[in-house]
Amino acid sequence: xxxxxFFYDLETSGLSxxxxxxxxxxxxxxxxxxxxxxxxxxxxxxxSDDCLPDxxxxxxxxxTPQKTLEDGITEDxxxxxxxxEVSKPGTIFVGYNNISFDDEFVRFLLYRNLYDAYxxxxxxxxxxxxxxxxxxxxxxxxxxxxxxPKDKDEKSTNRLEHLASENNILHTKxxxxxxxxxxxxxxxxxxxxKQPKLFDFMLSNxxxxxxxxxxxxxxxxxxxxxxxxxxxxKTSIVCTIExxxxxxxxxxxxxxxxxxxxxxMTAEELVSIWKYNKDYTGPRIPVKKLQFNRCPSIAPxxxxxxxxxxxxxxxxxxxxxxxxxxxNSKDLIANILKAREIMNNERDQLxxxxxxxxxxxxxxGFIGDEDRMNMVKVHSNNFxxxxxxxxxxxxxxxxxxxxxxxxxxxxxxxxxxxxxQKHRANILLGGKENSRMAKYLKSIDEILNRPSVSSEQRYLxxxxxxxxxxxxxxxx
Numbered sequence: 001x002x003x004x005x006f007f008y009d010l011e012t013s014g015l016s017x018x019x020x021x022x023x024x025x026x027x028x029x030x031x032x033x034x035x036x037x038x039x040x041x042x043x044x045x046x047x048s049d050d051c052l053p054d055x056x057x058x059x060x061x062x063x064t065p066q067k068t069l070e071d072g073i074t075e076d077x078x079x080x081x082x083x084x085e086v087s088k089p090g091t092i093f094v095g096y097n098n099i100s101f102d103d104e105f106v107r108f109l110l111y112r113n114l115y116d117a118y119x120x121x122x123x124x125x126x127x128x129x130x131x132x133x134x135x136x137x138x139x140x141x142x143x144x145x146x147x148x149p150k151d152k153d154e155k156s157t158n159r160l161e162h163l164a165s166e167n168n169i170l171h172t173k174x175x176x177x178x179x180x181x182x183x184x185x186x187x188x189x190x191x192x193x194k195q196p197k198l199f200d201f202m203l204s205n206x207x208x209x210x211x212x213x214x215x216x217x218x219x220x221x222x223x224x225x226x227x228x229x230x231x232x233x234k235t236s237i238v239c240t241i242e243x244x245x246x247x248x249x250x251x252x253x254x255x256x257x258x259x260x261x262x263x264x265m266t267a268e269e270l271v272s273i274w275k276y277n278k279d280y281t282g283p284r285i286p287v288k289k290l291q292f293n294r295c296p297s298i299a300p301x302x303x304x305x306x307x308x309x310x311x312x313x314x315x316x317x318x319x320x321x322x323x324x325x326x327x328n329s330k331d332l333i334a335n336i337l338k339a340r341e342i343m344n345n346e347r348d349q350l351x352x353x354x355x356x357x358x359x360x361x362x363x364x365g366f367i368g369d370e371d372r373m374n375m376v377k378v379h380s381n382n383f384x385x386x387x388x389x390x391x392x393x394x395x396x397x398x399x400x401x402x403x404x405x406x407x408x409x410x411x412x413x414x415x416x417x418x419x420x421q422k423h424r425a426n427i428l429l430g431g432k433e434n435s436r437m438a439k440y441l442k443s444i445d446e447i448l449n450r451p452s453v454s455s456e457q458r459y460l461x462x463x464x465x466x467x468x469x470x471x472x473x474x475x476x
Contacts, residue, residue: 001090001125004037004244005030007188008095009180010102011061013053017104018360021051023063024179025078027086034189041086042178044072047067048406049471050424052440055447055464062456064463075113080122089124096160096184099130099294113363114375114396114403127207133297134202135163137224138191140235141299141308145194156230160292163327164185185471206295214298215240215250215290220323222304223252224297227288232256232312237301237319239326241287242333244340246409249291251340255319257286259326267338274339287336357427358398366391378403425473441468 008027011370014020022045029037047065050200058064075082095102107117121128135158139148148212149162160183169186173179192199205214214221224235236254244251253259261283262270290296309316326332346352367375375390375396385408388400405412405420412420428437444461447453 003032003090003092003125004088004093005032005129005188005280006086006091007181007184008093008098008102009177009184010105010451011063011175011177012057012105012121013047013051014057014282015054017108018356018362019103020054020057020062020105021047021075022078022105022109023047023053023061023068024177025082026181026215027089028181028185030089030185034185034192037257040178040181041079043081045078046072046074048075050406050427052428052436052468052471053464055440055443055461056354058460059447059457061458064298064460065467066463074407076403079110079115083115087120087126089126090272091129093121094131094184094188096180097130097132100127103128104193108359112359112402113401113407114378114399116367116372116375117210117362119434128295129203129206130295131184132158132226133224134191136226136234137202137222137297137299138198140197140224140233140312141193141222141303146190158235160184160187201299202297206300208292211292211296211298214300215245215292218300220255220301220319220466222299222301223288225288226383228254229256232314235312235314237304237314237316237337238288238290239323241336243337248293249289252288252290253326254286254288254323255326256314257283259321259329259332260287262286262420263329263332265335267335267342270335270339271342274343285336335474357423358395359402364395365393367396369394386413421473424471428471428473430439437468439471441465 001409006029008025010022010026011024012020013023019342024044026040026042028040030319031037044063045068051065053065103121104143106120110120111117120126138146139156139158143170149157149159149166149452151162153156160180161171161174163169164183164186167187167190168316169183169190171179171183171186188199205211220237222235223238224233226238228234228236236256238252238254241251241253264284265273270285274287290298304314308314312402371391371393374391377383377389378385383403388397391397391400401416401419402423404416405423429435432438445465448461450460
């Protein structure tokens with residue numbers, strides 16, 4: 001099969017893939033030389049009447065639910081198109097922070113519409129890549145030939161629109177999916193032209209097997225990720241933590257930080273500085289989770305030139321000292337592993353007690369073979385939507401009426417309609433004064449009360465108020 005890139009970007013109704021929906025999908029296929037193949041794709045997806053978009057997101061994108069109804073297609077229509085025209089054998093899906101954001105939205109989109117959520121990125125030679133960490137590691141290790149932007153505080157920034165502007169790459173409108181795709185391809189061409197060896201190395205070593213093998217062969221290595229300090233251009237020298245590796249990934253220790261500073265801390269104290277807290281300003285735990293299947297940007301120490309180490313403030317002597325300290329700090333390693341276990345148990349307990357809607361339960365377990373066959377039947381041309389399959393997985397039985405109501409309202413039975421209306425009332429009004437609807441309307445009013453609100457912003461907020469009125473459940 002012939003490999004190709006498919007560069008893509010989404011605009012969504014919010015930040016959480018468990019709750020928000022895809023509003024715009026745009027993409028362009030290229031060959032491995034980054035020359036276009038076929039025409040660009042730019043599609044709006046209709047928002048159903050259980051969806052309240054984040055008003056802040058609408059201010060950024062300018063896409064209202066009404067616009068998606070006027071110019072868009074249903075989620076199921078989109079997925080059928082996606083499976084036929086986009087997710088072709090050999091496709092490498094590429095985005096900008098797509099592994100943490102866009103890919104998640106696609107998975108939840110597929111799941112809630114009764115499709116396999118994973119095959120599009122592994123079956124028939126398909127795979128994924130993320131250009132954000134490629135940009136970061138290029139900036140850190142091989143910055144020559146590229147103009148690197150800084151923000152108003154003179155700190156490094158890797159925002160797509162800033163990189164495009166600094167390097168004269170076409171980017172007509174930030175936060176428009178098609179415009180972002182055009183800029184993304186331009187950025188990929190720039191890296192490939194200026195730093196071809198780095199580009200090819202990262203492309204060839206992005207899959208789970210390659211990453212796992214690399215980790216096994218390197219005691220210490222370079223790792224670039226968004227949760228590292230900007231002081232080091234998001235790059236550090238790390239080592240794996242003994243006993244932490246499994247088939248999915250490993251814990252790594254940031255060797256720029258002295259293990260002695262953490263040796264006296266209990267596992268519980270390590271947990272307290274491991275958890276994210278935006279108000280916390282003290283030292284963070286120097287431990288990161290490296291997942292093999294998320295295309296981590298890693299490289300051998302041999303590629304770190306002396307001038308790079310100096311610019312990145314990576315003191316090799318200090319790092320070697322910290323490495324020796326860590327491997328001899330058995331109690332610290334044990335407490336790190338115990339802290340991870342505590343956090344995993346807390347997360348599992350939260351998942352058990354959280355009363356989440358079925359559409360958010362993608363990761364509650366894999367779907368069995370019999371149910372997978374039933375899912376395929378649902379999407380066959382001669383399937384009667386009024387008679388659901390005998391799903392074994394309770395999630396699919398609960399998703400089915402929502403799938404029909406959202407995509408094929410003309411096939412709603414009385415039972416399906418009743419379940420849909422109950423779902424809408426729960427989604428929109430559950431929690432009463434703390435409901436999504438209440439928070440949505442409050443957010444709109446806060447925006448409208450800003451002294452600097454523009455006429456265009458006021459129009460968008462008025463449209464969102466009209467949307468709320470139109471979808472408000474009547475039988476309360």
